Amino acid sequence: MRFPLRLNYDLATYIISNKINKIEKYPLVLMLEPTHLCNLACSGCGRIREYADTIQEMMSLEECLHSVDECPAPVVTITGGEPFLYPQIHELVAEVLHRGKHIYFCTNGILLEKALEVMTPHPNFTLNIHVDGLEDTHDRILERKGAFKTALSAIAKAKEKGFRVCTNTTIFKETDLVEIEMLFSRLEELGVDGLLVAPGFGYEAVGEKLFLERREIEKKFIDVYEMSKKHRFFSTPMYLRFLKGEKKLECTPWGNPTRNPRGWKAPCYLITDTHYPTFAEMMAQTDWEKYGVGKDLRCAQCMMHCGFEPTVVNEIGKSWKDMLEMMIWNMT
Numbered sequence: 072m073r074f075p076l077r078l079n080y081d082l083a084t085y086i087i088s089n090k091i092n093k094i095e096k097y098p099l100v101l102m103l104e105p106t107h108l109c110n111l112a113c114s115g116c117g118r119i120r121e122y123a124d125t126i127q128e129m130m131s132l133e134e135c136l137h138s139v140d141e142c143p144a145p146v147v148t149i150t151g152g153e154p155f156l157y158p159q160i161h162e163l164v165a166e167v168l169h170r171g172k173h174i175y176f177c178t179n180g181i182l183l184e185k186a187l188e189v190m191t192p193h194p195n196f197t198l199n200i201h202v203d204g205l206e207d208t209h210d211r212i213l214e215r216k217g218a219f220k221t222a223l224s225a226i227a228k229a230k231e232k233g234f235r236v237c238t239n240t241t242i243f244k245e246t247d248l249v250e251i252e253m254l255f256s257r258l259e260e261l262g263v264d265g266l267l268v269a270p271g272f273g274y275e276a277v278g279e280k281l282f283l284e285r286r287e288i289e290k291k292f293i294d295v296y297e298m299s300k301k302h303r304f305f306s307t308p309m310y311l312r313f314l315k316g317e318k319k320l321e322c323t324p325w326g327n328p329t330r331n332p333r334g335w336k337a338p339c340y341l342i343t344d345t346h347y348p349t350f351a352e353m354m355a356q357t358d359w360e361k362y363g364v365g366k367d368l369r370c371a372q373c374m375m376h377c378g379f380e381p382t383v384v385n386e387i388g389k390s391w392k393d394m395l396e397m398m399i400w401n402m403t
């Protein structure tokens with residue numbers, strides 16, 4: 072099975088209970104950013120640029136856990152910045168797992184090998200390592216010589232210790248897909264459990280040069296979709312069909328709410344109009360109708376997983392064909 076039984080069960084029961092209780096808007100994945108501090112300055116990173124003024128700020132452990140308690144999402148993505156720079160990261164992971172949540176832990180891999188010395192695998196815990204290409208490309212995008220070797224060595228170590236590991240690859244305008252396929256084969260040789268892909272989002276703070284526009288994304292993802300038949304992708308088939316222009320999806324901006332040192336970021340993980348002090352205020356006071364493709368100019372080129380994978384989850388129940396596709400995909 073592609074995803075652990077426990078994760079499938081917890082997600083399914085959570086979704087069904089929301090449907091029974093007629094709750095229309097509910098979060099699936101909490102994006103928790105205890106700090107935006109990072110040991111890298113990647114070319115495509117919106118976070119370290121948008122939050123440059125508050126980059127030294129950190130949420131307290133209590134604030135992090137209160138946010139996890141406020142937001143009912145069964146999955147918590149711990150991200151940043153680089154979460155290993157958060158001083159109480161191991162306490163945070165232990166407490167979130169203790170609450171029965173599932174963790175996807177996003178890291179650039181630089182500090183991972185050292186951290187593994189004190190970490191133990193847990194069935195609800197998945198490491199998600201950012202890998203954007205083979206050695207030259209990855210090191211260039213991350214602007215750090217040796218970043219690729221460090222990340223791959225840490226991945227090998229994590230697999231040796233029994234961790235569930237996936238990788239996250241951003242497809243930019245200049246991304247060479249032949250190279251990406253070679254990268255995926257190499258990662259699979261190391262025992263990586265799954266591969267996530269997404270087109271880069273054109274953050275205002277980064278500038279437009281690097282990023283694909285909607286038509287270019289659709290063209291590039293026709294080939295990525297073919298790759299997904301040969302490699303173990305974690306990105307869902309419906310999302311990939313959306314990326315190649317075959318399936319129409321509306322964005323679900325509340326699906327992956329983001330909490331960071333400034334508060335609950337609205338309307339979504341990618342664009343910021345304000346921060347709210349509580350999750351409940353963010354959900355109630357955001358005018359969700361204002362956002363999405365065709366409604367807000369900043370959304371025009373967006374096809375990011377944080378906005379559209381939650382839509383996939385909602386869509387599955389609507390068609391037997393889609394449900395069957397997901398079941399077969401998940402079982403293989």
Ligand code: SF4
Nearest residue numbers: 109111113116152179
């Ligand atoms: S590692 Fe992540 S948070 Fe750090 S600069 Fe790169 S993309 Fe941004």
Ligand code: SF4
Nearest residue numbers: 322339362370373378
């Ligand atoms: S389309 Fe993208 S940028 Fe716009 S609200 Fe949705 S996720 Fe955010």
